Amino acid sequence: MTAPAPAEVLRIEGLTVSLKATGQPTVADLSLAVRAGETLCVVGESGSGKSVTSLAVMGLLDPAALAVTAGRITVDGEDVLAASPEQLRRMRATRMSMVFQEPMTALNPVETVGAQVEEVLKVHGIGDAAARRRQVLEMFASVHLPNPERIHASYPHQLSGGQRQRIVISMALILRPKLLIADEPTTALDVTTQRQILLLIRELQERFGTAVLFITHDFGVVSEIADRIVVMNRGRMVEIGSRDDVLARPSQSYTRMLVASVPSLVPPERAPGGGSEVLTVAGLAKSYGQTRGLGGILRRKAGVAALHPTDMRLARGEILGIVGESGSGKTTLARCIMRLVPPSSGSIRLDGTEIAGLSNAALRPHRRRLQIVFQDPFRSLNARMRVRDLIAEGPLNFGVSREAAYARAGELLERVGLSREMLGRFPHQFSGGQRQRIAIARALALEPDVLVADESVSALDVSVQSQVLALLRGICDESGVGILFITHDLRVAAQICDRIAVMRRGEVVETGTAAAVLAAPTHPYTRELIAAAPGRGWNFAEFRAEPQAAAL
Known part of the structure; x- marks a missing residue:
């Protein structure tokens, strides 16, 4: 039967x-x-x-x-x-229960995660305090959290992104919903x-x-x-x-x-390109010191190395992908290069000029040559400013006339695939993909030599993501700007990057052309990343057909 x-x-x-x-x-x-x-x-x-x-x-x-x-x-x-x-x-x-996209916004930052999960049981009148604690610890063990007792007493900011998501899953499933x-x-x-x-x-x-x-x-x-x-x-x-x-x-x-x-995951065939080196990094490192109080005196403990001495080069017209897990040092590297945080040691040469040791005042003329596009454009764009002012703000700060800055804003908005008629709108009046295009236009307004894209397409759906990737590739090819493309998505890196550097625990463990790194990785960690990429067995590219054929 x-x-x-x-x-x-x-x-x-x-x-x-x-x-x-x-x-x-x-x-x-x-x-x-x-x-x-x-x-x-x-x-x-x-x-x-x-x-x-x-x-x-x-x-x-x-x-x-x-x-x-x-x-x-x-x-x-x-x-x-x-x-x-x-x-x-x-x-x-x-x-019924729900797990949201961003656990950091779903969790209360000023309450321990254990207490937050216990609250679900308390609201539904289940058990006494001791029984609730035991049930939560058992659930933490079920979702494979290390050291459930320590996790129970931790606050959200003390956990990794994956651990926070496991907490939210624990909260959703603690009462075994259907x-x-x-x-x-x-x-x-x-x-x-x-x-x-x-x-x-x-x-x-x-x-x-x-x-x-x-x-x-x-x-x-x-x-x-x-x-x-x-x-x-x-x-x-x-x-x-x-x-x-x-x-x-x-x-x-x-x-x-x-x-x-x-x-x-298969990189497209791309003719070797790239011009002269625009960015050269040598021995760049970053450690964060820790302090503790002892008898009213602050004493410094040994620093935590977020970035070990790193060498890297970027040519004009080249896109270099920086890939790795959370905590691998990708963003620390980018922030040091951008001088958003001071490096602990090492050299950063921007088109031959050493900028690693410059003071903020001496660094200011070079700021326009280094621009960044962040992951979330809604947070990086001032919600109270119109698009024309967002794009024109940088040039105005460097002495460009308002008339010229606004004219340039209109040109850039069209360059990223939007209309000049949108210059008077506010960020909330655009979709996520459109806001990311505006963020790219703002970064290009100062005609930078190096553009850092930090997870700039990870929150976009696949069709918009494809459009933004094509836009970045086109800008790179046309203007000769060098792009540092930071991502955890190997598929995205394969499609846009000329070369890829793989980072693990603050070190670059492998570097090479996109085709070489993804097709014949030499480091076990790179092979591990590729093996973990979802959907490796599917050939999605076979549907890249003309609309007329696709509709049949």
Whole structure:
């Protein structure tokens, strides 16, 4: 006899969520179901309605902005939309839980993580203080946290990104809910930590029979964990099917476009280029000293080496990728080169000029030649300034007339694929990809010799990511600017970088052309990183076809 199908844990029927101000739907007529033990991945570009759907299921929609105007949502047989606030509170954590993208914002920074997880048990009236503590410690052990007693007493800032995400997963699963919603839980993690978190979710899912609704834009992750896939576009479901059907045989042109946008681990053929050396780093190191109080006197302990003596070179018109896990020293290296932090020792020569030991006043004329694009443009762009002023601010600080600076701002906005008509807008009026383009335009306004891109595409969905990568490559080829491209995503590094330097524990362990490092790595750590990259067995590039062919 055929075994009965697992029970449905989540069912969404004809869900429509609309903006209260305009009545425009952000999710329209969505229907899907997730069974016990199943992982359903929801994919789509930013603004497709993925997160709105998850918030509707949890009963967390902003009542001032959004409202469910049609449809039905049931979790473990209970109607979410008809539930009272008290019923919803009971359902959360016991029947449904959610893991958010950024654990640092999901956790209280001034309370120990153990107390925060215990609070879930306390709110639901489970056990006394001692019993709650034991249960949390057991959960920490289940998610493979080292030394659960120490972790229990730690604050969020004392833990790594992967450890914080394990805490959030512990909080979500402590009461063994029937449904786990994971909203981009691995986006900001390096490949090895990402792999550990994915394996952990699968392990806990199999142990508890949890249904998982996994929201992501990373098709590599989807290929690793999905049982079925839902593709959303502009609030509507455009395709649903098994993992193999959607990834290997997509029926819709939109799905084909998304799959084709996934970067490959195989670098494209690129003619050797690069001009004269624009940046030369020799013996660059950074240690952070620690102090302790003793009898009212501060005494310095041995420093912690965040960056060991490092040699590096960058040519004009070249993109050098810096890859490695969190804590490998990538960002410390970039900050030392940018002189955002003073190096402890070593040399930084910018087009032949030594800048490592310059004072802030002496360094100021050279600042314009070193520019940086950060990971999160919404944080790096002043929300109170219009785009024209954001881009023109640098040139104005260096004596360019306002008229010339504004004219240059318009040219740069068009260069990054936006319209001059947008110069009067504020950052919040743009999408994430558009804001990153504005950040790139701002960095280019001072015509730098070296541009540092620090995880500048990691938070973007695959189609926007592809566009920004093409933009950076085009700027590099046209202007001759040298780019230091910092990333934890080997697929992205493969597609844009001429050379790659692999960092581990503050040291460069391997360097070479992108093709050589990724195709024939010599260091065991590099091989470990490549092996951890999700979706290595899938050839996403085969769908890079013309729209007409893709629509067939």
